[in-house]
Amino acid sequence: MVFRSDQLVVRGIFVAGSGTGVGKTVCTAALLRALRLVGMAAQAVKPVQTGVIPGDGAVLADTAVCDAAVADLPPHDLPTAAMLHCFALPASPHLAAEREGVSLGCDRLCADVRAHCHGSRADFLLLEGAGGVRVPLNQHEDMLDFMARLGLPVLLVGDNCLGGLNHILLSLDALRGRGLFLCGLALVPTADPSAGCPGVDVPALLADNAAVLRCRLQQEGWNAPLVEVPRVPALNAAAWQRLAEVFAPLAHRMVSGAGESRSEQQKLLPRDRRVLWHPYASVTEPPPLHVAERTFSNRIRLADGRDLVDGMSSWWAAVHGYNHPRLLAALREQAGRMPHVMFGGLTHEPAVCLAERLLALMPAGLERIFFADSGSVAVEIALKMALQYQHAQGEKRRTRFLAPLGGYHGDTFGAMSVCDPITGMHSLFSGMLPRQIFVERPSCRFDHPFDPGSLDAVRTVLRERREEIAAVILEPVVQGAGGMWFYHPGYVRELSRLCRETGVLLILDEIATGFGRTGKMFAAFWADVQPDILCCGKALTGGMLTLAATACTERVANGICSEGGVFMHGPTYMANALACAVAGASLDILEKEDWCGRVATLEQGLRGGLAACANLPGVRDVRVLGGIGVVEMSEPVNTASLQKFFVSRGVWLRPFQRLVYLMPPYITPASDVERLCKAVHDAVLSGAHLP
Numbered sequence: 001m002v003f004r005s006d007q008l009v010v011r012g013i014f015v016a017g018s019g020t021g022v023g024k025t026v027c028t029a030a031l032l033r034a035l036r037l038v039g040m041a042a043q044a045v046k047p048v049q050t051g052v053i054p055g056d057g058a059v060l061a062d063t064a065v066c067d068a069a070v071a072d073l074p075p076h077d078l079p080t081a082a083m084l085h086c087f088a089l090p091a092s093p094h095l096a097a098e099r100e101g102v103s104l105g106c107d108r109l110c111a112d113v114r115a116h117c118h119g120s121r122a123d124f125l126l127l128e129g130a131g132g133v134r135v136p137l138n139q140h141e142d143m144l145d146f147m148a149r150l151g152l153p154v155l156l157v158g159d160n161c162l163g164g165l166n167h168i169l170l171s172l173d174a175l176r177g178r179g180l181f182l183c184g185l186a187l188v189p190t191a192d193p194s195a196g197c198p199g200v201d202v203p204a205l206l207a208d209n210a211a212v213l214r215c216r217l218q219q220e221g222w223n224a225p226l227v228e229v230p231r232v233p234a235l236n237a238a239a240w241q242r243l244a245e246v247f248a249p250l251a252h253r254m255v256s257g258a259g260e261s262r263s264e265q266q267k268l269l270p271r272d273r274r275v276l277w278h279p280y281a282s283v284t285e286p287p288p289l290h291v292a293e294r295t296f297s298n299r300i301r302l303a304d305g306r307d308l309v310d311g312m313s314s315w316w317a318a319v320h321g322y323n324h325p326r327l328l329a330a331l332r333e334q335a336g337r338m339p340h341v342m343f344g345g346l347t348h349e350p351a352v353c354l355a356e357r358l359l360a361l362m363p364a365g366l367e368r369i370f371f372a373d374s375g376s377v378a379v380e381i382a383l384k385m386a387l388q389y390q391h392a393q394g395e396k397r398r399t400r401f402l403a404p405l406g407g408y409h410g411d412t413f414g415a416m417s418v419c420d421p422i423t424g425m426h427s428l429f430s431g432m433l434p435r436q437i438f439v440e441r442p443s444c445r446f447d448h449p450f451d452p453g454s455l456d457a458v459r460t461v462l463r464e465r466r467e468e469i470a471a472v473i474l475e476p477v478v479q480g481a482g483g484m485w486f487y488h489p490g491y492v493r494e495l496s497r498l499c500r501e502t503g504v505l506l507i508l509d510e511i512a513t514g515f516g517r518t519g520k521m522f523a524a525f526w527a528d529v530q531p532d533i534l535c536c537g538k539a540l541t542g543g544m545l546t547l548a549a550t551a552c553t554e555r556v557a558n559g560i561c562s563e564g565g566v567f568m569h570g571p572t573y574m575a576n577a578l579a580c581a582v583a584g585a586s587l588d589i590l591e592k593e594d595w596c597g598r599v600a601t602l603e604q605g606l607r608g609g610l611a612a613c614a615n616l617p618g619v620r621d622v623r624v625l626g627g628i629g630v631v632e633m634s635e636p637v638n639t640a641s642l643q644k645f646f647v648s649r650g651v652w653l654r655p656f657q658r659l660v661y662l663m664p665p666y667i668t669p670a671s672d673v674e675r676l677c678k679a680v681h682d683a684v685l686s687g688a689h690l691p
């Protein structure tokens, strides 16, 4: 088995500073001594060091500090310190590296740290940053990005001087904003106690800083100790011993793994088993489960430290990958201003802007938006709109919906009633579900010439039962959860014409297909149709928060509201400001980051990567459209064993029924698309799909 760096786990902490020259190296060396005193093979590692000429032994001052800290301990064959990248210019890493023509970045630094950790005999690394937490590594990444990527607990070192509090508190905010775990805050006395104005008791001021920090750590819920580093006259053996004693409690916490987020996370599985449901799952025979700890880009990190390449976009949603900085920024900004207010009688900018922008992106004719909190609710709203509209038109008998077989529209009662009756398991709820009208699945493949005969059945039903049908609901071009089926846009076009002819409304469910996934912003554009009602959701917030929207034409809206009518729906969290703000940011990313080009590249990668699956035994069909790749098997697959195989290969895919399918984030690098496809190919080749 090939070992990939993203499968290697680093044990250690990150030592970060609230600024430069605050005493990080001394703290690191003192902690190193404390750890070695309790028998740990600890090593200080500086991923980036500036102001150092490589190979010039005399200048490696930080190494000398670490060596001095443990000089009187029994010799250890593990070097005390290692530098991964050294640059001569004593400046910020981005500048120092650029001067030497080196491109530094989180990807590379993480891989280097993991390789170093794996190659050395160290069992605990003290990774020391350079400067403060927002020190740039390159044009678009900071030390903080690197820290978030590593995800290790952080020891923040700040200097106890006048003005130091501000930097420390801002650094704590920055760590919190990245979901980093604080394992300790070290306060180093850098100020000269004899300095200051006459009559000012500087030591008292500095002592008060410590008191304030202790109070803040508690108020802000940081479960981390404050380490008050004593002032030592000179860094001699006695001083190192004294410093190590101050850090000893912290070292003990590290040895025992107490407060280490990773071990806490691993205890989650049994707790989950006791109290939670998972989607479409049994609680008595629970399916396999993994603990996800953090995400970034197109990766999901499990609690055991392994990174998985995401091939699912968390069910169509995370199209920009995870933790996209623009989405995070929008979320934080809106959370700081106004997370939510009721939408009855109040409105706000995030909702108004988002509605305007959505309508501009949707097919012409749609002119009004109703915000809902999930896709299923957006479908309920669409169905209610159609019923209320027909009712207001005097068409009181039009109370049914027509849907093709193989559709999926959500799990609430109304939505369930229009799902495929077999895969939607209507039999379980037969007495409760409204009985709808179904026609055969659109049979003409997307990539075959259009066959008008594929509409014969639906044409007959629509014409014969027009008086009882309020609307047709379907997923245009791609049926998702009902079978990952791609059918001809001509079907949607012709159906739209038939709807018009028979006075039936057309509802397009674009909850899965919206926002570029099929290669068009909305799948309706493949067919060039103008629906009466359109639902979107899933990728609307780029996978960050739950939000969905139902759009309708002015004709439908005015119809419902004619003669004093109102539309009878109003969720508590309607138009949640946080979700609307994040959705707005997600649209910004779509606009600015060439989603169209990215989906086209993804399509090419999936096509190339999955082609080899077509000839494997047990494979019935391989199809690709936009950012969706499907390998359809002839028999239902063994989801549990496939998932195990995929996780062992470092990819996250979740097959169901006869389908092994991929819909990776648009930002997925070509090499990862290849890796996903190869994993699917090898899984089928090795028979991992078999019962």
Ligand SMILES: *Cc1c(COP(=O)(O)O)cnc(C)c1O
Binding pocket: 374, 375, 376, 377, 379, 408, 409, 410, 411, 475, 480, 481, 509, 510, 511, 512, 513, 537, 538
């Ligand atoms: C996922 C989905 C829904 C339901 O959305 P939820 O947010 O899960 O309620 C409805 N329709 C389609 C086409 C979907 O893919």
